[in-house]
Amino acid sequence: MWLENFIRRSIADVEPYKPGKSIEELKRELGLTRVVRLCSNENPWPLPDSVLSAIDEASKMLNRYPDAEAYSLRKAIARKLGVSVQEVIVGAGTEGVTFALFQALLEEDDEIVISKPTYPLYKLAASACGANCVEVPVDHDMRISVTDIMEACTEKTKLLVLCDPNNPTGLFLPRNDMLVLSSFLNRRNILLVVDEAYAEFVTDPEYLSGIELFHEIGNVVILRTFSKIFGLAGLRVGYGIVPKPITNAYAKVRRVFDVNSIAQAAAIAALKEDNYVEKIRELTLLEKEKVTRALVNMGMEVRETVTNFILIKVNDEQKMFNELLKEGIIVRPASDLGLQGYLRVSIGLPEENEQFISTLRKLMRRLGDRV
Ligand SMILES: Cc1ncc(COP(=O)(O)O)c(C=O)c1O
Known part of the structure; x- marks a missing residue:
């Protein structure tokens, strides 16, 4: 196919960027009504x-x-x-x-x-x-x-x-x-x-x-x-x-x-909006601490970060990612970004974080060591 030779050689072997799944896409795919998106390190709080x-x-x-x-x-x-x-x-x-x-x-x-x-x-x-x-x-x-x-x-x-x-x-x-x-x-x-x-x-x-x-x-x-x-x-x-x-x-x-x-x-x-930025930083760090504590109490290994996301060690990140998707929770296998064996999870609103933790707890009970 001559058109294939048209493609710039320098991008021939490059993988396209894999964005996090959108809420609409997951709702459409799985017929879900509520989806929690914790995959793109966004600020989930309302704007000023x-x-x-x-x-x-x-x-x-x-x-x-x-x-x-x-x-x-x-x-x-x-x-x-x-x-x-x-x-x-x-x-x-x-x-x-x-x-x-x-x-x-x-x-x-x-x-x-x-x-x-x-x-x-x-x-x-x-x-x-x-x-x-x-x-x-x-x-x-x-x-x-x-x-x-x-x-x-x-x-x-x-x-x-x-x-x-x-x-x-x-x-x-x-x-x-x-x-x-x-x-x-x-x-x-x-x-x-x-x-x-x-x-x-x-x-x-x-x-x-x-x-x-x-x-x-x-x-x-x-x-x-x-x-x-x-x-x-x-x-x-x-x-x-x-x-x-x-x-x-x-x-x-x-x-x-x-x-x-x-x-x-x-x-x-x-x-x-300096006060808003300050408030978002405080709320995020507070929520991150709460999420981390809950996960550690569940026996998970969590990596400390200075950002608005955490890394959770799992045996099979792709499987865990898929299981969470089925429950309406979008996280990110860190392998999408070249780091194997971890889920990258953004810090969301308190109710989103709670839903993530309770879903993860349920999955861990059901799947045990397989994730
Ligand atoms: C390190 C880093 N740089 C840049 C971006 C994207 O920034 P923007 O939305 O401004 O393109 C991200 C988003 O996840 C990021 O993690």
Whole structure:
């Protein structure tokens, strides 16, 4: 079939991204009326009124194109983080930013270095540019070794993409490791890209957020999203804090109207909601503690994370995932993200977490050691 040879060689062996199942899809498939979705690390709590009003207001102007520059949003982000507007780029989620950013930076046969396991999108975005991805396995404790990462960098390495905290392990690189790594990369002319999708959940002072790094060394790209703690996953808004020359390159390849007008308005309103963010962090961490305690009391092994998800050790994650689906609960086999033997479970509303725990308890009784 000649059409098969049309496909770009660099993506030939790449697996497409496997998203979590949607509530509607599961209801349709199994005829269920109630479904609990704990598979995509979303914020399950209602949005603040100010964000909902901003969405209402913006919907009155839907006949007009969005502001292509997303100037007000970029300005609001810049002010919040103490950088200039020219150091802020935006896109349709971290996903949108990542694809366009890589397109602006990577040539055929360049290399990017990532950890294994990590969020699968970096590999996909690199492959789409014809670049190669070098994967560095985490150690037996799921920690990223800075020494291993440094050893994996070659003449061809252009980017080191660090997910910090990492999805799916839920761990972050300690402050000193981050400093050692960033100065090594700077000396080698390798750009550090840090995806901080879960940064707002972290309370540990050992966590060196990339914003601080950005101020310290400059040659670093920080990716953040409105999809997690801000609760705007459905609107698709993400941003990057980048050195100015990268903003100029990004402007040439980004989708001009990538961030729609409702998303821009909602994100601006969300940025003003410090109390809401604080409240979501507290509620999430409290619920995480409750869920973890209940699971440990059931005899399960739970991995600590600094994020809004946990990892539960199981013998057969695919089987457990399927059994939970039949009961209307969507979680994520961590093997979808390259980590075998665990379920990745997002922290939901209290009633959702309780339903998950009671269902799991029921399944464990029924299936015993087989899961
Ligand atoms: C590490 C990481 N980065 C980015 C994203 C997605 O962000 P966005 O919705 O902004 O594309 C996720 C979502 O699960 C994630 O886990």
